[in-house]
Amino acid sequence: MKIHTCETHINRALDEFVAKEETFPSMEPITEGEKLSTTCDYCEALPVYLVTNT
Template sequence: MIYSCEEHIDIAIDTIVDEHETFPVLTKCAPEENLSTTCEFCANPAIYMVANK
């Protein structure tokens, strides 16, 4: 599972595909999650959660 901002969503999707060899599941984070969760590639708030299931 990778949390990502709008700018880095393509990197997060590619990472899941490369690591798990499956189509990723893209979920938009709830507004209350955005306050405490940051993108794994920068310090911006996370907008999406990319997972393999």
Template sequence: MIYCCKEHIELALDTIVDEYETFPVMTKIDVDNLSTSCEYCRNVAIYIVANE
């Protein structure tokens, strides 16, 4: 599972495909309830990209 901002969504999708060889599932986060940072930078994460 990867938390990412809008700028890094493509990188997160590619990472899931490369690591798990499966179609990634992208879920938008309710930003008001969560203050998680992007795993690639310090921006607020907007999406969760996972392999399930």
């Protein structure tokens, strides 16, 4: 599971990840290349973090 999230929605992304995966995620900063082609999964803002288990 991967969630791209902005600063505003980081808590929602972490809560959703733990509820679905039942494990703690890693939170990685988004690279400049990903910022150009991706938006937050909850709004249209540019993402700041990738919440993932990989």
